[in-house]
Amino acid sequence: MKLITGAALLAAVSLPLHASDAAVMDLAKKSNCLACHAIDKKLVGPSWQDIGKKYAGVAGAEEQLATAVKKGGKGNWGAIPMPPNATIKDEDARTLVKYILTLR
16 A cells, blocks of 8 residues: 655645545545544644554444544644534544554
8 A cells, every 4th residue: 555645635636546545535535534633744633654553453433433523522632622524424434443553
């Protein structure tokens, strides 16, 4: 799998991606995830790579993070809370989280 930088995504630079990577990035854009998160650097929220590292091998991490995507959260990464994304489908939240957990 090719890793892409958040800056490249935000700048809309066309990079060669696997079809599944491109689908996840489209879903992330559609769900407004990239307004606060980048792949490789902290923006408002932590980078996806940092999330992947923190939760690597943690039992129940996928469900915990999918719930946080839908319901929001605070205190896990500092003082700035993550707003809920209540309109995202459960399946889409799990797809995003599964991808994030591959980034380490």
